[in-house]
Amino acid sequence: MNSGMDEAKALVQPEPDGELLTRVQRGDERAMAVFFDRYSKIVYSVALRVLRDSASAEDVMQEIFMQIWRSPNSFAASKGALGGWLAVMARNRSVDMLRRRRPSELMEELTLATACNLGDDAERSLLVQRAQAAVKLLPMEQRKTLEMAFFDGLTHAEITEMTGDSVGTVKNRMRSALVTLRKGVQA
Amino acid sequence: MNEGNHVTADNLYLFALQLLPEAEMRNAATHLKECAVCRSQLGEIQGEMVIYALTAEARTPPSQARERLLRQVAEEKKEIPPEPVEEKREPVLYPRNSKMYLIDTPEEREPRRVAVLMAWLGWGVVACLAVVTGMQVDQRQMVQQDMAVATAQLSQSEQQNERAQEVLETLHDPSAMQVALRLPLSASAPPKVDPEAHVIYLARTGGLLFLADHLDPLQSGKTYELWLLPAQAGQPALSVGLFKPDANGNASVVMPQLPRGVAAKGFGVTIEKDGGAGSPTPPIILAGMQP
Numbered sequence: 001m002n003s004g005m006d007e008a009k010a011l012v013q014p015e016p017d018g019e020l021l022t023r024v025q026r027g028d029e030r031a032m033a034v035f036f037d038r039y040s041k042i043v044y045s046v047a048l049r050v051l052r053d054s055a056s057a058e059d060v061m062q063e064i065f066m067q068i069w070r071s072p073n074s075f076a077a078s079k080g081a082l083g084g085w086l087a088v089m090a091r092n093r094s095v096d097m098l099r100r101r102r103p104s105e106l107m108e109e110l111t112l113a114t115a116c117n118l119g120d121d122a123e124r125s126l127l128v129q130r131a132q133a134a135v136k137l138l139p140m141e142q143r144k145t146l147e148m149a150f151f152d153g154l155t156h157a158e159i160t161e162m163t164g165d166s167v168g169t170v171k172n173r174m175r176s177a178l179v180t181l182r183k184g185v186q187a
Numbered sequence: 188m189n190e191g192n193h194v195t196a197d198n199l200y201l202f203a204l205q206l207l208p209e210a211e212m213r214n215a216a217t218h219l220k221e222c223a224v225c226r227s228q229l230g231e232i233q234g235e236m237v238i239y240a241l242t243a244e245a246r247t248p249p250s251q252a253r254e255r256l257l258r259q260v261a262e263e264k265k266e267i268p269p270e271p272v273e274e275k276r277e278p279v280l281y282p283r284n285s286k287m288y289l290i291d292t293p294e295e296r297e298p299r300r301v302a303v304l305m306a307w308l309g310w311g312v313v314a315c316l317a318v319v320t321g322m323q324v325d326q327r328q329m330v331q332q333d334m335a336v337a338t339a340q341l342s343q344s345e346q347q348n349e350r351a352q353e354v355l356e357t358l359h360d361p362s363a364m365q366v367a368l369r370l371p372l373s374a375s376a377p378p379k380v381d382p383e384a385h386v387i388y389l390a391r392t393g394g395l396l397f398l399a400d401h402l403d404p405l406q407s408g409k410t411y412e413l414w415l416l417p418a419q420a421g422q423p424a425l426s427v428g429l430f431k432p433d434a435n436g437n438a439s440v441v442m443p444q445l446p447r448g449v450a451a452k453g454f455g456v457t458i459e460k461d462g463g464a465g466s467p468t469p470p471i472i473l474a475g476m477q478p
Contacts, residue, residue, distance in 0.1 A: 032260045033253070040248045042241070049243035053462040054429070058252050065256050069263065084237035091240055092205055124241075131241045150239055155206045171197040178200065178235040185238050 014038070014120070017082040024072040032069055039083055040065075042118055043090040049151050050094035060093045083118025095153035127185065134184030141165075142177040149174050194218055194225050203232040246444050353442060357387055357394035364388045366454055368399070368475035382436070384473050386454045388415075393445035395427060397454075399473070402432035405458065412459045413440055414467050416476075418450035425449065429463050452477055 015034065023031035043064055047057035064086060068075055075082060118124045135143060145163070148154045154162070156170045163170070194202065194215045201207045202215045219225050357363055368384035384399035397413055405411065413427040427445065432438040453476035457467045 027264065029257065029260050029264075033257060036253050036256055040252065041245060044248035044252070045243045045246045046240050048246050051462075052426070052465070054249065056462060058249060058255075061248060061252065062256055062259070066259060066263075069260050081237075084234065087237050087240040088233050091236065095205060118237075118241075127238070128241045128245070131238045135239070135242050146239065149204050149206060150236070151243070153206075155208075156201060157208075171201065174204070175197055175200045178232065178239065181238050182231075182235045 021068075021072045021075060021082075024069060032065065035068060036065060039086050039118065042083060042124070043086050046087050046090040047094045050091060050153060051097060056097060057094070060090060060097060064089050064093060081118060083124070087118065091150065098153045130185045131181065134181045137184060138177050138180060142173045142180070145170055145173040146177040192218070193222060196228070199225065199229055200232055203229055203236060244444075244446070350442065353392065353394050354396070356392065357389045357396060357442070360389050360391075362389070362391070363394075364390070364451060364477055366475040366477060368454060368456060368473035382473060384456065384475070386413075386475065388451055388454070390448060390450050393447040393449070394442055395440070395445055396442070397427070397430075397440040399430075399432070399438045399456070400436055402436040402438055404436070405431060408461050409458050410461050410463065411438065411472070412457050412463050412467070414455045414457065415445070415449065415451045416453045416455060418452040424455070424467050426463055427454070429459075 020031045020034055024035070040061060043061045044057055047060040048054060051057050051060065075085065118127070138146070145159060145165075148159050148162070149156070156167055156174070159165070159170045160167050165173075198207060198211065198215060202212065202219075205212070207215060219229060364387070366386045366388070368386065380401045382399065382401045382403065384397060387396045388394070395415075399411075402411065410429045410431055412429050414424040415427050416424050425445070428440040428443040430438045430440050453474065455467060455471045455475075456473040457464075457469070457471055459468055
């Protein structure tokens with residue numbers, strides 16, 4: 001019953017991520033349910049896009065949420081927006097799984113600079129629309145290169161081999177594409 | 188790889204995407220631990236990655252994923268340290284010549300008694316008010332919580348209802364495509380009882396129901412994969428979902444998340460490695476085309 005009330009409260013008036021993390025630090029299991037309801041879709045969607053397999057994507061999602069439960073301190077506010085951080089983690093962990101390598105701890109210790117509040121449904125929806133529109137405006141070569149690097153987890157050398165482009169061109173396209181996206185969303 | 192002491196911008200992007208060769212990843216990581224400038228730039232790049240991550244097609248995780256997480260969370264219950272107990276304060280000792288010591292003299296005892304009585308009376312009134320206020324706050328919170336629970340239940344019911352409506356719409360819409368999947372003509376050595384499947388697909392909504400029976404058991408590490416063959420020429424087959432038959436050879440795929448508006452000319456089933464494949468691997472076990 002209490003669990004239902006907590007989740008219902010979250011629907012009526014979203015509890016800030018920081019407060020939820022404090023509850024997780026105190027061992028409040030219901031806070032994890034709220035986190036899951038808030039961010040599972042973005043985490044799962046990114047993982048599924050990379051791995052193209054629902055069972056593996058679910059494993060990555062489970063691992064990420066359990067990390068919040070085990071080490072809530074490592075997700076403190078210094079990391080920036082938690083939703084954004086989880087999205088990047090989902091991508092990186094999924095690529096790690098594809099490449100069968102261990103997750104990089106350093107990547108997860110770094111501070112992420114973004115003002116995106118993915119916990120807010122309306123803001124997330126607006127951002128998604130803008131991001132998708134900005135991607136459509138990218139030149140086809142940039143879009144393809146970014147997709148191969150980000151979602152397919154191919155290294156620049158592998159992309160070079162597949163496309164026949166030079167290393168410099170591939171690097172430049174990835175960088176230009178991401179910068180253009182940021183500008184497009186901020187515009 | 189460095190410009191002066193810093194990681195080059197191109198390599199920072201590759202580092203953020205974890206695409207640098209291992210040795211260069213380590214070098215960059217070592218530098219980043221010490222360099223606030225590069226860390227700050229990396230943070231911005233990761234912010235850009237968040238934006239791109241949002242372009243992944245939104246998919247809802249399987250319903251059992253939430254239960255799975257909460258079950259593991261419950262299994263790994265945390266040892267919560269007890270709240271720190273406030274140290275008991277030692278009573279303050281007043282010097283013998285202080286005002287505090289002198290006030291309790293016989294001359295002042297009576298006025299003090301009245302003052303104490305008045306103080307208790309005041310506290311009593313405050314306590315009564317506090318109790319009444321507390322009861323009102325409790326009642327208000329209970330009403331709010333009841334409303335919140337009702338809202339959540341309503342939302343859940345709406346979602347279930349919506350899904351049921353989608354299933355019904357897919358089943359009853361006269362424009363829904365109905366395709367029976369059977370052994371293709373070229374298949375050799377058919378089993379004693381032919382596997383058979385049926386797809387109901389409504390392109391407008393992306394709704395799809397797939398039911399199969401008499402499927403052969405799979406080898407370990409293998410899975411069946413259902414494919415949608417787009418009507419538009421040149422479009423690659425679209426993976427609909429993975430499935431494994433039960434002990435009786437029955438299997439189903441119900442309302443997978445498919446993009447809306449993809450016209451199909453048919454469907455096919457292949458056997459793939461666990462996790463599925465990027466494109467169908469021959470042979471096609473079951474196939475069905477729109478008549």
